[in-house]
Amino acid sequence: MTLPPYAEFLGLTVARDAGGATLITMPFAHAVTGRPGFLHGGAIGGLLEMAAVVALADALGIEFDATRIKPVNVTVDYMRGGREKETRAQGTVTRLGTRVANVEAHAWQDDAAKPIAAARMNYLLVR
């Protein structure tokens, strides 16, 4: 899946997990750091949004297409400080409607069972 320049700015790559679901990886870099020793919450938020939209595009069977998937809002919960290491994120489409999709995303570092942040998003779909 081809991602936009902002995803490249964050260094994101897309792969698939053993179950076939999309999985986004963000390498550690100075450009994603916040307070000393930690990742910036904004970079984590951007990663979660990208994981969500990629999962949604995958569920729709389309390539990444910002003209067809429009973000309405996002709520991010920050659970643990993101350390200076690789971060992974995955989106889950909780409901795929005709006009709106509800999507969740989680980000973690060492252990997927210990998320550093989670987000809920609503997207408007242009079909």
Add this chain to the structure above:
Amino acid sequence: MAETPSFAFDPARFFDGGARGHGGALGIGYHAHGEDWAELTLPYDARLIGDVATGVIASGPILTLMDMATSVSIWLKLGSFRPQATLDLRVDYLRPATPGRTVIGRGECYRITRSIAFIRGVAHDGDAADPLAHVAGTYMFLDAPE
């Protein structure tokens, strides 16, 4: 001009020479501030595009801009720097940012308790009456409660 106490938080000085880390990489800078609010700028940059068909920037940089502007507003209301971490942040994307325009993010801290700061804010790209994003959220202080 009244002398500023050395311990007072000065956002202009905080961003002097540009923000560091993620904010710096995005080009976020100081714009204005008051007693409990701060305005930061996010210049248009092709590296931040989220929609290649239109040139509209992605939502992530706006989230970061608002996270930083609201964060700074807390230190202004406190009158000093205090370590904190974002607990939650909600962003409503009211409309796409206009390609080519600098986004201005205004963050306001409207309540501080012993452990938590409550914030809200808006982002626009030239006309404050035509906002492109609205945010609300909370921060948790990382040091011992006062």
